[in-house]
Amino acid sequence: MNEVTPDCVYGLREGGLARIVLDRPRALNALTLPMVRRIRDLLEGWRPEPPRVVVIESSTGGVFSAGGDIRQIRQNSLDDATAASDEFFETEYRVDELLATYPVPVVALIDGVCMGGGLGLSIHGAFRVVTERAVLAMPETMIGFFPDVGASYFLSRLPGALGTYLGLTGVRLDDVDAVAVGLATHRVRSKDLAALVTALADDEAGPVEAVLRRFASAPERASALTERRRAIDEVFSATSIEQIIERLDTEGGVWAAETHEALNRRSPQSLALTLDLLLWGSQRSLHDCLRAEREAGHHVTRSPDFIEGVRAALVDKDRAPVWGASRYRGMSAEGEVLWSTTGRVSGGSGRCEPAEIFGSVGVWLTRRMPPDELIDVARTAEGLGFGTVWIAGGGTPGVFEQVAAVLDATERIVVGTSIANMYSESPAAATAATNEFESRHPRRFYLGVGPSHARVVEQNTDETYEKPLVKSREYLAALDEQNDPVPHDRILLSALGPLSLRLAGRRTLGSIPYLGPVAHTRFARDALGEGPALMPELTVVLETGPGAARAVARTFLSRYLDLPNYTSVFIRAGFTDEDLENGGSGRLVDAVVATGDASQLGRRIDEHLAAGADHVALQVLPSAGQRTIDVLRAIAAERGLVPSLDNPAR
Incomplete structure (x- = not known):
């Protein structure tokens, strides 16, 4: 039939x-x-x-x-x-x-x-x-x-x-x-x-x-x-x-x-x-x-x-x-x-682009800053309209204590670690802190983590340094194994190389690279693809005297030029071994650190954004007689920043 x-x-x-x-x-x-x-x-x-x-x-x-x-x-x-x-x-x-x-x-x-x-x-x-x-x-x-x-x-x-x-x-x-x-x-x-x-x-x-x-x-x-x-x-x-x-x-x-x-x-x-x-x-x-x-x-x-x-x-x-x-x-x-139901999605979906969460410009603060000044700068940044305050983790434990202080002292601004050192802050500690911050300050904290450097690990811990990709993979896996694990879209990875960047795009909200020229931002966006967040740090010197500005910038940059993770970035961006000598060549210093007046600093921010960044985190190097908050006021005025009283993305 x-x-x-x-x-x-x-x-x-x-x-x-x-x-x-x-x-x-x-x-x-x-x-x-x-x-x-x-x-x-x-x-x-x-x-x-x-x-x-x-x-x-x-x-x-x-x-x-x-x-x-x-x-x-x-x-x-x-x-x-x-x-x-x-x-x-x-x-x-x-x-x-x-x-x-x-x-x-x-x-x-x-x-x-x-x-x-x-x-x-x-x-x-x-x-x-x-x-x-x-x-x-x-x-x-x-x-x-x-x-x-x-x-x-x-x-x-x-x-x-x-x-x-x-x-x-x-x-x-x-x-x-x-x-x-x-x-x-x-x-x-x-x-x-x-x-x-x-x-x-x-x-x-x-x-x-x-x-x-x-x-x-x-x-x-x-x-x-x-x-x-x-x-x-x-x-x-x-x-x-x-x-x-x-x-x-x-x-x-x-x-x-x-x-x-x-x-x-x-x-x-x-x-x-x-x-x-x-x-x-x-x-x-x-x-x-x-x-x-x-x-x-x-x-x-x-x-x-x-x-x-x-x-x-x-x-x-x-x-x-x-x-x-x-x-x-x-x-x-x-x-x-x-x-995850969050991510880089547009078209009326109601979900948020990274810039809607973090703002297009944020402030990067070192842990070496005195506690009272740290709070003062964070409050000032919030009042000026910067989207996020990033707090450096350094080589020793304790960054979450400073995060807690900043969250308690502010009302709306997003706070993130950039970065929590994977060797200093255990997955258990990072998870506990993140969950505590979420309960007290919902949607205001993002966990930025990174694999540090061999010299830093050897000086501050008893652990054996591992390759960045290996350590990052292990640490992210350990975060997932915790009770009440941190959602992947609340984690950011400090990633520099192509495989680490792909890992960041697959396993986290995105990457927060440190100390890279515009060429590296472009490289990172190509490696990540169009979706994941890319939020590089940019060091700035508000100084119009070229000699004085470059002197401040070179003093800062010179301490990083024996760290292979960063020198690889510079070589990949087209610089040579000669550029890494004597505190860095002029063209290397100028590419990594933005100097000049507020409009010149603004142009460098725009270059990173045009190269694929969603957000730029500014680390201020005050020149003689300057205060960090004065530099931030000048940049906020140049950028036309407006404080947000309510950001539902957060």
Whole structure:
């Protein structure tokens, strides 16, 4: 009996054979809600009197299914019709689980493109037959989504690190690769598929496996994918995106460079979520994996990266997505996807840009300032309209005591640490202080943390200094493990190098780099992408005498020129070893420290903002006879700052 419906899916019964035929060829059999409903209904309808075997196939050669109708999912999000998307995923995942638990063998005939949801329809059955026309892939990270339909279950069970490689990169597999890695079970020539279906319909043909073996053909060459197994396993066995990038750089060669570039084009939000799902799913049931993916999909399809990714790939087709700030904040041990609703989002969403929270200009204060002067300057900054007061952590504990004093002495201004030293302030202490400040002064404190410098750590602690990226990764992970952990969007990371900047963009609200020229702000914005906050410190000297101004600036800068973390920034910005000698060359001093009258200082602030900064934190170096508050008054007047009596973002 043939069961034909207008839902682009046919259900056919031919003796002991039941066939599900996808028939939406113009859309590459992209799955819609009516289609997955129909497949569900067919499978559930046959269960009471099951056939001997179920075959899933396409009505047209050259395509199996290109996956879910992701353009419609995007449109649902734009139209605030996300309930329809939720129903689609719920039904699709129900079909995937039905196929995995069906009481009779399910055979997928993949004679062409099979991606995303198409793999969900095929991989969960007992047998996956590919032809020489087959192309398999999970390319979701390219469109701001993630490999779903149980991919956290089936990809994580592929040999070695192949599943992680395929899930993150979206690399396409041909028939030989698919059989070699285990995504397909048999390889059959396309011209033999009709005869294969006829044989499967014959109740006297014997076991399904025996029938498939009679038609299967051996590959005519080795799999290129398996030949690259050593490098794939070495690189993609890492447990973070940053480590994967590091290992690719270490691996070297054409493949590593191309793979690095491919990852750079993917959504950082999607990469982080995909990796965590695969690591978590490797020890979970299919049911649990689908549950976690369903929750993740609920969040991702409402995120800017998904809207932008689908636009670039399938709507405008310019292939040039501009990724935003990651909303993904990790997974709990139970598989709960942690998601932030704040970030760099505009367009009437009600959420805040960084400048709305911190203001475009803030004040950076050293802990060496006497307590009474610290309070006086903070109050003055608030009265003048500066958005934020940043308090330096230095090399010893105690910064949170000064933060508490400033918060208690002011009313509205945001206060942050820039930075709390990771070696001096433990994750437990930082968490306790942040939660205390939140209870007493809601939305006014942000935790800025940084990995310090070898000399500072050796002089002030008994700890062994670690590479900045390693220490930052460990510290952020330890923050997450605390009771009542600090939300990621209340943390900022002092990041200078490209990998640390990417870590800041993925795991925190953004970066607060110290002591960088405008060129480094531009570099940092490129590394972070358009979403995460970027709020550099800028040292200023209000002095119109060039000689006097440069003398103050050089005295300040000279004490940093033996710290590799900073000298690397200067070299990356185009300066030379000669520029680092004798307290710094004139051009280095002038690039790092802004000098001149208030209008000249204002121009340097604008240069940082134009280079991609959201906010600039000013560290004042008073020249002879000056007070910090006098310099701040001059800058506030030049900038036209106006005190804010109420900022709902805070």
